Amino acid sequence: MTSKGKILMLHGFVQSDRIFSGKTGGLRKNLKKLGYELYYANGPEIVDKSTLPGGDDNKTTEMLIADAKSDDLYGWWLRKTSGPQALMNYEIQQSTFDYLHDYIVENGPFDGVIGFSQGAGLGGYIVQDIRNILNLTEEQQPDLKFFISFSGFKLIPDIYQEPYTLNHAPSSLHVIGEMDAVVSEERTMQLFNEWADDKRVLLKHAGSHFIPNSKPFAMQVCNWIKITTEEETKKNKETAEITKNSKKSADPGSLEDDLMNMMDSIGKL
Numbered sequence: 001m002t003s004k005g006k007i008l009m010l011h012g013f014v015q016s017d018r019i020f021s022g023k024t025g026g027l028r029k030n031l032k033k034l035g036y037e038l039y040y041a042n043g044p045e046i047v048d049k050s051t052l053p054g055g056d057d058n059k060t061t062e063m064l065i066a067d068a069k070s071d072d073l074y075g076w077w078l079r080k081t082s083g084p085q086a087l088m089n090y091e092i093q094q095s096t097f098d099y100l101h102d103y104i105v106e107n108g109p110f111d112g113v114i115g116f117s118q119g120a121g122l123g124g125y126i127v128q129d130i131r132n133i134l135n136l137t138e139e140q141q142p143d144l145k146f147f148i149s150f151s152g153f154k155l156i157p158d159i160y161q162e163p164y165t166l167n168h169a170p171s172s173l174h175v176i177g178e179m180d181a182v183v184s185e186e187r188t189m190q191l192f193n194e195w196a197d198d199k200r201v202l203l204k205h206a207g208s209h210f211i212p213n214s215k216p217f218a219m220q221v222c223n224w225i226k227i228t229t230e231e232e233t234k235k236n237k238e239t240a241e242i243t244k245n246s247k248k249s250a251d252p253g254s255l256e257d258d259l260m261n262m263m264d265s266i267g268k269l
Contacts, residue, residue: 026213120152
């Protein structure tokens with residue numbers, strides 16, 4: 001099947017492109033049938049196991065690194081501290097944005113972005129104003145058609161707030177695991193609430209901190225993408241037609257032709 005487009009995949013904290021690809025096999029197969037090719041970027045930050053939270057966070061840490069080998073630990077940013085303030089005390093390095101810029105130029109442009117956990121947090125931020133945030137031209141990355149967040153969250157530090165106010169982001173699907181002990185529903189809803197009502201959909205599954213691979217769930221996601229992109233295509237065609245007609249109406253030559261046609265019609269009455 002000829003590819004309809006490309007999707008940028010952003011993995012979670014202490015994952016990698018390889019791990020994320022393996023964990024989204026079911027979704028990837030269904031998206032391929034829909035005509036999409038998935039591209040898995042790899043976070044540039046190498047995570048040291050010794051810096052991961054301990055104590056009360058042991059269960060979370062074990063869940064995060066369960067499938068990771070020592071050379072598989074990557075992230076999109078690193079926290080500056082541990083404890084309760086860690087969720088608010090971080091800064092994404094410019095090298096991460098530069099990496100994504102280069103990745104999109106080399107492999108894109110992309111129709112949509114799908115992120116998981118930290119990758120969904122990053123994705124939910126960059127899709128707000130992707131060309132300005134990643135210093136891309138419209139040719140390098142046209143407007144995105146959709147964004148999907150699995151266990152995502154809003155970036156909290158003050159330096160990241162402005163793009164959320166622009167209302168430039170594409171239609172979004174936000175997926176929550178009802179048993180997710182890593183990213184709370186409250187944090188996911190903070191991201192969800194940054195979208196207008198007509199550009200957001202909430203989907204829940206009964207599991208925890210993972211992307212379900214069952215066929216019924218994958219079909220739900222694929223159906224949402226299909227409906228969303230078809231509506232977007234229809235809207236773009238309607239906008240183009242209105243613009244075309246507006247330009248035609250504003251053209252003095254067109255106005256003159258219309259007037260002459262009216263006069264000819266009157267003469268024939």
